Amino acid sequence: MTEMSELNQAAHTEFHPRWYRKRLSTWWWLGEWHYLVFILRELSSLSVAWFVGLTLFQLRAFMRGPDSYGRFTDTLQSPIMIALNLIAFCFIMLHAITWFNLAPRAMPVRVGGKRVPEFLVAAPNYVLWIAVSAFVAWLLLRTS
Amino acid sequence: MADKIVLEIARYAPERDDKPSFQSFEVPLRKEWVVLDALNYIKDKVDGTLTYRWSCRMGICGSCGMMVNGEPKLTCATFLTSYGNNATVRVEPLRYFPVIRDLVTALSDFLVKLQKVKPWLIHPNQPPLSAGEFLQTPEQLDLYKQFSMCINCTLCYAACPVVGLDQEFVGPAALALAQRYNLDNRDQGSAERLATLAHPDGIWGCTFVGECTRVCPKHVDPAGAIQQYKLTAALDWVKSFILPRGHKDAPQETAHD
Amino acid sequence: MSETPKKASNEGFLWLLFSAGGVVAAILIPIQLFLFGLAFPLGWLPQPSYDHLVYLMSSPWVRLYLFVMCSLPLFHWAHRFRFTLYDGLQVKHLNEVIFAFCYGGALVGTVLAAYLLLSI
Numbered sequence: 444m445t446e447m448s449e450l451n452q453a454a455h456t457e458f459h460p461r462w463y464r465k466r467l468s469t470w471w472w473l474g475e476w477h478y479l480v481f482i483l484r485e486l487s488s489l490s491v492a493w494f495v496g497l498t499l500f501q502l503r504a505f506m507r508g509p510d511s512y513g514r515f516t517d518t519l520q521s522p523i524m525i526a527l528n529l530i531a532f533c534f535i536m537l538h539a540i541t542w543f544n545l546a547p548r549a550m551p552v553r554v555g556g557k558r559v560p561e562f563l564v565a566a567p568n569y570v571l572w573i574a575v576s577a578f579v580a581w582l583l584l585r586t587s
Numbered sequence: 588m589a590d591k592i593v594l595e596i597a598r599y600a601p602e603r604d605d606k607p608s609f610q611s612f613e614v615p616l617r618k619e620w621v622v623l624d625a626l627n628y629i630k631d632k633v634d635g636t637l638t639y640r641w642s643c644r645m646g647i648c649g650s651c652g653m654m655v656n657g658e659p660k661l662t663c664a665t666f667l668t669s670y671g672n673n674a675t676v677r678v679e680p681l682r683y684f685p686v687i688r689d690l691v692t693a694l695s696d697f698l699v700k701l702q703k704v705k706p707w708l709i710h711p712n713q714p715p716l717s718a719g720e721f722l723q724t725p726e727q728l729d730l731y732k733q734f735s736m737c738i739n740c741t742l743c744y745a746a747c748p749v750v751g752l753d754q755e756f757v758g759p760a761a762l763a764l765a766q767r768y769n770l771d772n773r774d775q776g777s778a779e780r781l782a783t784l785a786h787p788d789g790i791w792g793c794t795f796v797g798e799c800t801r802v803c804p805k806h807v808d809p810a811g812a813i814q815q816y817k818l819t820a821a822l823d824w825v826k827s828f829i830l831p832r833g834h835k836d837a838p839q840e841t842a843h844d
Numbered sequence: 845m846s847e848t849p850k851k852a853s854n855e856g857f858l859w860l861l862f863s864a865g866g867v868v869a870a871i872l873i874p875i876q877l878f879l880f881g882l883a884f885p886l887g888w889l890p891q892p893s894y895d896h897l898v899y900l901m902s903s904p905w906v907r908l909y910l911f912v913m914c915s916l917p918l919f920h921w922a923h924r925f926r927f928t929l930y931d932g933l934q935v936k937h938l939n940e941v942i943f944a945f946c947y948g949g950a951l952v953g954t955v956l957a958a959y960l961l962l963s964i
């Protein structure tokens with residue numbers, strides 16, 4: 444609080460102690476393993492934005508016709524794009540797993556007044572995830 | 588050779604030092620000794636000027652919190668043997684707090700925040716005592732019990748980077764305690780607390796790092812309490828948005844107007 | 845504690861968007877990115893033909909699905925990235941700029957997605 448920082452700056456006298464306060468370094472998230480995992484989880488949002496951007500380009504190429512779409516899928520085969528998508532995929536998986544695992548903490552489920560264990564609340568998330576993924580894959584892969 | 592352990596202790600004397608420095612002490616390593624026992628040994632036998640807080644030495648008063656090898660710990664519950672023979676253990680004051688002397692942190696900041704969330708039962712229309720006791724079912728107790736276990740040890744503040752980044756952030760323990768009263772069916776103060784809690788320096792400052800929950804010696808789960816309150820506050824916002832008038836217990840209205 | 849409570853309420857709305865986007869991103873993006881970004885280009889699975897995609901895109905449900913998959917995760921990104929910049933780089937004094945960049949970006953992306961999906 445503001446009074447605090449003033450107190451903090453004051454010189455030491457018998458009845459007016461000078462406190463020592465350390466500033467947090469800009470690189471605080473590098474110093475500790477838990478903080479690093481946290482910042483990686485947060486950075487997964489960049490992969491989300493990357494994916495949406497890619498999808499918008501894909502839609503544009505699709506709209507312009509088969510030739511344009513063919514060129515788009517060719518671009519996706521370049522090693523650079525494969526590498527970027529691989530990195531993005533890893534971050535997306537980090538996001539998905541941390542999200543499913545943390546959700547029960549934010550939304551506790553109670554049955555008969557007792558809290559359901561977290562893994563039991565997280566399990567349906569995974570089931571839904573797998574079901575949706577399978578359905579999307581089936582839609583795309585089925586030969587019409 | 589007798590077992591021993593080295594304690595590297597942060598020393599800071601405001602009348603003498605500009606910033607803390609470390610001093611090493613060799614301490615016998617006894618099987619049942621915790622870090623606090625080693626500190627008491629040093630104060631009794633080696634250097635009486637060493638300054639730190641403690642009281643109950645049984646994990647209930649919450650005054651002996653320090654950074655032990657970079658982790659926020661209750662020193663009365665952290666055994667020296669878990670660091671092994673001949674190890675060096677670093678003891679520092681709890682992170683992100685101003686340091687008064689050696690291992691003692693200034694708590695006034697925390698106490699101001701704690702008071703701001705009104706962690707007590709607010710019960711304006713309390714029935715007279717003659718009406719008898721207030722009955723609460725085990726289910727109603729269970730809703731808030733976990734959050735009521737807090738001993739104000741402030742370990743969670745030392746774990747939370749947002750506390751370090753933003754001095755105004757209300758912080759994990761105070762937010763969890765607010766939630767403890769919000770969830771108590773005897774309490775009617777959630778509307779009064781809302782302005783402080785649903786604020787950029789309140790719950791919206793939290794990014795769910797989750798470290799507070801990991802270090803809490805009482806399994807309070809402040810991070811969970813905060814996320815749960817985020818959902819309540821957000822849905823409340825939606826409700827008051829959709830039903831500006833019909834919203835029965837619209838806490839925002841009463842709190843802000 | 846200088847900001848008005850009004851602002852505080854908006855944070856709740858933005859957080860709802862963040863959470864909804866987080867759920868959508870967690871459930872829908874992994875398979876989509878795996879197929880289009882890795883499995884198809886690397887030939888692990890047969891690329892769906894253009895005609896098959898035309899057939900799929902003719903369904904309004906597929907387009908709605910794609911719209912949700914694009915828009916909500918953008919608001920998820922906006923929220924998370926805003927706080928990553930605030931906290932990770934300690935640039936809270938650029939508050940307004942970051943806010944405008946993140947949510948502005950999410951809005952532009954949403955409009956683009958709607959435009960593309962409606963004109964297909």
Ligand code: SF4
Pocket residue numbers: 736737738739740741742743744759760763799802803804805806807808809
């Ligand atoms: S929530 Fe836990 S870590 Fe934080 S002050 Fe209370 S008991 Fe200590």
Ligand code: FES
Pocket residue numbers: 641642643644645646647648649650651652661662663664
């Ligand atoms: S001395 Fe009381 S909690 Fe450690």
